[in-house]
Ligand code: HEC
């Protein structure tokens with residue numbers, strides 16, 4: 001009993017030490033969190049939780065766990081590591097104070113984060129280098145990775161990828177056998193069946209300047225294309241930026257090593 005009382009005293013002293021700054025919380029929420037959770041904590045998609053009307057203590061605890069990595073999510077880990085203890089208290093207080101919404105309510109994407117400079121690279125099959133393949137047995141996909149000349153040359157020279165670089169990925173469904181298992185080819189890669197969509201990242205001067213620092217990847221922009229080469233509606237560039245953000249030492253690429261070894 002003594003111990004429990006002692007802990008309660010400590011907890012109230014700690015929470016009293018910092019009075020949350022709602023205005024600062026709102027500013028951070030509008031510039032960064034809004035891209036996924038909406039400006040008022042009503043999120044932009046089914047895969048992203050609403051934060052409106054959630055309890056302050058719960059929001060703080062989750063942000064701390066996402067910051068120290070005990071709760072794992074690549075997108076939120078990348079964001080939470082950039083939040084100070086004060087930021088966490090401020091955004092938690094702000095979102096907790098927002099009115100809850102009906103389950104069907106959704107916020108729209110932030111216009112500055114929805115805008116991308118990436119266009120479909122016509123003729124990439126002949127002008128780009130195919131440098132990598134990855135199997136995704138769980139989702140029954142196989143992905144082929146292509147880099148343009150500027151990207152391959154810089155990677156080979158051990159340089160930061162310059163403006164004009166582009167990486168392009170074909171995402172295919174894998175062929176399945178009679179038991180619905182993905183079929184492995186003789187080369188160790190799943191056999192491609194149908195092209196599903198493309199993902200891309202490219203950079204050029206000034207392309208990142210409208211993104212908040214917490215999400216910005218230098219001047220890289222991202223895009224998803226449908227098989228008829230159109231921007232795929234519903235792709236949230238903020239998620240691409242958040243997950244690739246920690247890779248600033250390797251030109252924001254997960255596959256820089258493979259690109260440098262391209263034949
Ligand atoms: C790029 C999209 C994105 C941005 C930007 C973003 N979040 Fe998240 N957030 C997510 C996703 C996705 C999840 C769900 C994580 C999971 O499944 O574990 C999440 C989960 C959370 C949770 C846990 C909610 C729960 O119900 O457990 C909190 C709290 C949170 N985010 C706060 C923030 C704050 C504060 C910011 C701004 C500083 C922010 N997020 C910015 C995508 C984002």
Ligand code: HEC
Pocket residue numbers: 074075134143145167168169199200201222223224235236237239240241243244252253254255256
């Ligand atoms: C959850 C983390 C995550 C998110 C979100 C994410 N990526 Fe990636 N991305 C990866 C990983 C990991 C790889 C390396 C291999 C793979 O899984 O394809 C990668 C690879 C890539 C590559 C090949 C170049 C490289 O970095 O190695 C491109 C292009 C790319 N992603 C585009 C996108 C686009 C466009 C989006 C948003 C629609 C996006 N990514 C969102 C994790 C992520």
